[in-house]
Amino acid sequence: MSGTLLLKQSEIKNLITMKEVVSAVETAFKAFAQRDVQMPPKDYLFFHEGDLRIMPCYVRSTEEAGVKCVNVHPKNPQNHNIPTVMAIIELINPETGFPMAVMDGTWVTDMRTGAAAGVATKYLARPDSETLGIIGAGKQACAQLMALNEVMNIKKARVYCRTCSTRTNFAKTASELYGFDVEAVDSVEDAVRDADVVVTTTPSRKPVIKAEWISPGTHINAMGADAPTKQELETRLLLNSKIVIDSWDQASHSGEINVPVSQKVLKQKDIHAKIGEVIIGKKSGREDNEITIFDSTGLAVQDVVTAGMIYKRAKEQNIGTDFNFME
CATH class of the missing domain: 3.30.1780.10 (ornithine cyclodeaminase, domain 1)
Structure with missing residues (x-):
């Protein structure tokens, strides 16, 4: 052997x-x-x-x-x-x-996390999606952009993170690499307003995206929350959207939904599906102009x-x- x-x-x-x-x-x-x-x-x-x-x-x-x-x-x-x-x-x-x-x-880990958002976007975003809002500008934001570029025809992306030089460097590098316009912007709202697809990759423990900033028909990949008490999206946004998760056991404990679940304002019956159920046709994907959210915790x-x-x-x-x- x-x-x-x-x-x-x-x-x-x-x-x-x-x-x-x-x-x-x-x-x-x-x-x-x-x-x-x-x-x-x-x-x-x-x-x-x-x-x-x-x-x-x-x-x-x-x-x-x-x-x-x-x-x-x-x-x-x-x-x-x-x-x-x-x-x-x-x-x-x-x-x-x-x-x-x-x-x-x-x-x-970087690649398969980016790929998870790629798969979710393929099934949950509008087919004609072409504008992308990215929150965070680290290694995972790079992987997200790489994966989303495989599944959607991106015409323009906007990126925000707290450090000006980091988001500026990300935008410059990504624009050169992919050949479409990637713009560094000065606020989360500027990055996500009117975007067809939004991706969040921060370690935040308080929501960074407000419900009123998100248009009907938007798809959001919530990738950052990966431990208890982390949350990137306002609870009101979650309650107004179709939520798709990777695993209930993990998402309820440490995913984007963990805080509202622990507060008992979001229950298992409020979750539309696991992403695998959408892929195999057991549950529906996007319908009409709803807001869809993919809560990714990362599966072994x-x-x-x-x-x-x-x-x-x-x-x-x-x-x-x-x-x-x-x-």
Whole structure:
């Protein structure tokens, strides 16, 4: 038996494209909706400055299994010069439990999170959507733009974050990369008003988007809330919209809906569907000129399916380091 394949970030970055990750994540959501997945909700360890999440998953039909260990420490960049989010993914052989691969999960997390918004936008946004509002201008905002560019014909994007130089640099780089106009604006309202699609990628614990700023027919990808007490959208906006989630267990605990759920102003019956149910046709997607919201918490199945694709490509191309942990 060969050893465990070790894969670092520089080795996996060129193995798959965002278009392929969007497809993999759509497959993952579909498998979850079809009850083909064994996946307990992510578990948390809370530290003084951040947290650690453990995310296991087994996809029965494809015999893919693994676990992601991922941290979120918001003060890392300025205090330690390392990323806010870092992750490791271990892929397991379900038959024997042997560790087939251990790979960087930081890049995978960025990509599959962006891809989740891409899938939701494909099913929930108006087909003629062409203007995009982005709140936040960090690594995840870059991944969001990359994924949304795969599923919509973007003509113009507006970006806002609190640091002027950061949003200006984001706009300049993105305009050059994608060939459409990306404008840095001076407020959240300027970014989201009259946008066809809005994406939020902040760690905010108080709402940054007000209901009156959002037009009928808008689709919102709420990506930032990923722990208890985080919230980016005004509760009134949630109550006036069609809400689609990835998982009730996770979203009610730590997603965009967690605060109004804990306050008992939003209940499970108020949630329209899981995104996988929309994909398989069990529940409707967009109807008429309603406001749709996708509450993304990130599912282990997204990581395992994406990592499985990377592992296969790496084996085919003889990339990575074979390592025997048992020696």
